[in-house]
Structures are given as C-alpha cells and as structure tokens.
Amino acid sequence: DAGVTQSPTHLIKTRGQQVTLRCSPISGHKSVSWYQQVLGQGPQFIFQYYEKEERGRGNFPDRFSARQFPNYSSELNVNALLLGDSALYLCASSLTGVHGYTFGSGTRLTVV
Amino acid sequence: AQKVTQAQTEISVVEKEDVTLDCVYETRDTTYYLFWYKQPPSGELVFLIRRNSFDEQNEISGRYSWNFQKSTSSFNFTITASQVVDSAVYFCALSPKQGGSEKLVFGKGTKLTVNP
Numbered sequence: 315d316a317g318v319t320q321s322p323t324h325l326i327k328t329r330g331q332q333v334t335l336r337c338s339p340i341s342g343h344k345s346v347s348w349y350q351q352v353l354g355q356g357p358q359f360i361f362q363y364y365e366k367e368e369r370g371r372g373n374f375p376d377r378f379s380a381r382q383f384p385n386y387s388s389e390l391n392v393n394a395l396l397l398g399d400s401a402l403y404l405c406a407s408s409l410t411g412v413h414g415y416t417f418g419s420g421t422r423l424t425v426v
Numbered sequence: 427a428q429k430v431t432q433a434q435t436e437i438s439v440v441e442k443e444d445v446t447l448d449c450v451y452e453t454r455d456t457t458y459y460l461f462w463y464k465q466p467p468s469g470e471l472v473f474l475i476r477r478n479s480f481d482e483q484n485e486i487s488g489r490y491s492w493n494f495q496k497s498t499s500s501f502n503f504t505i506t507a508s509q510v511v512d513s514a515v516y517f518c519a520l521s522p523k524q525g526g527s528e529k530l531v532f533g534k535g536t537k538l539t540v541n542p
Contacts, residue, residue: 356535359531414473419468420469
C-alpha cells in the first residue's frame with residue numbers, strides 16, 4: 315500500500331510569491347494534517363482537516379490556507395512568502411487522529 | 427496550555443550502550459495521547475508508539491521500551507543495546523483532545539548519534 319505522498323519534494327520560491335503543496339493520504343484515511351518544521355525544531359501544527367472540514371488551525375497567519383478534496387487529498391497554500399517560511403512541510407494522515415498519524419516525507423520549501 | 431519538553435538536545439553513545447530519551451509534558455486535559463516518532467536524515471517521521479493517558483503500563487517492543495509515569499508527567503523512551511541505525515532525531519508528542527481537533531504538540535527533539 316502506498317504511504318502518504320507529498321509533492322513536490324523540493325521547491326525554491328522568491329519572497330512575495332505564492333506556493334501550493336499537495337498531499338495524498340493513505341487510502342481510507344479521512345483525516346489530513348499539515349505541519350511546518352523549521353530546521354532544528356519540532357514540527358508545528360498548521361491545519362487539520364477531517365471529511366473535508368477544518369477541524370483545527372494552529373497559530374499561523376492568514377497567508378496560510380488549506381483545503382481537502384472529496385478524495386481526501388489536500389493542498390496547503392501559502393501566499394506572500396517570507397524568508398521565514400523556509401521549512402520542511404509535513405503532511406500526515408490518519409483514520410482518526412488518535413489512532414496515530416502517518417507522515418509523508420515532506421516538501422522542503424526554500425524562500426530566497 | 428499543552429507543552430512537551432525534551433531537555434536533551436543531543437546524545438552521543440557508543441554502539442551497544444543503553445540510552446534513555448526523556449520527555450516531560452504539560453496538559454490540563456484528563457484524556458490525551460502521547461507519541462514517540464523517529465526522524466532519520468531522510469526527513470520522514472516514523473511512528474514508534476502511541477499511549478493513552480489511562481494506560482500506564484510500560485511497553486517493550488524489541489530493543490525499545492517506554493516508561494509512562496502520569497504522576498511525574500513523563501513518558502521516557504529507552505533503547506537497549508543501541509545500534510548505528512538508531513541514529514536519528516526522536517520526537518515526543520502530545521495529542522490533547524480539544525474541540526474536535528486532534529493536533530500533535532511536539533517537543534524540540536533529541537538528536538541521537540550512535541557511534542560504531
């Protein structure tokens with residue numbers, strides 16, 4: 315079975331640009347969450363979606379948005395990129411969150 | 427507020443040594459889940475264990491064991507007879523139950539280096 319897949323794996327963007335990151339959960343998983351991991355830190359929660367509805371939002375500015383599609387895949391959008399948005403963005407899926415999350419390999423975003 | 431503290435930033439051991447990674451958490455919830463994840467250099471977070479707040483039994487899985495003590499809000503992780511392949515960053519995480527959101531609150535991680 316395929317695990318959580320994220321695309322692209324690496325991305326370089328310029329300050330002020332917009333970026334869209336994509337995530338396909340494990341088949342049957344209806345919960346998708348997004349995390350930002352800055353170098354040397356633990357992942358920080360950005361969003362959780364369950365059955366296409368937002369279940370939680372972390373302490374991130376409105377430049378960050380996400381959505382979940384009917385097939386449970388998800389996109390994370392970041393507008394007006396700042397240098398500080400450079401990080402590894404991780405997507406995780408779960409049947410329900412408390413069953414344990416399976417993480418993808420992440421998208422490494424570099425803002426220059 | 428929920429918080430996870432991993433006081434050990436980096437640990438270096440020699441192969442076959444036992445090593446314990448500490449995790450202390452803070453939460454006001456009576457129901458919560460605790461997790462450990464391993465992050466090798468490839469970047470993917472690998473799930474190791476989940477423990478709910480009502481289950482204080484210690485658990486052993488091969489060379490890995492976990493000691494959950496609710497009285498001290500600790501959930502420590504021990505690797506017995508460490509191997510070079512155990513080298514990675516290990517994260518402890520807390521999942522509170524709040525308003526339907528099931529987010530994970532991570533500690534800053536402990537980088538473990540196992541030298542041959």
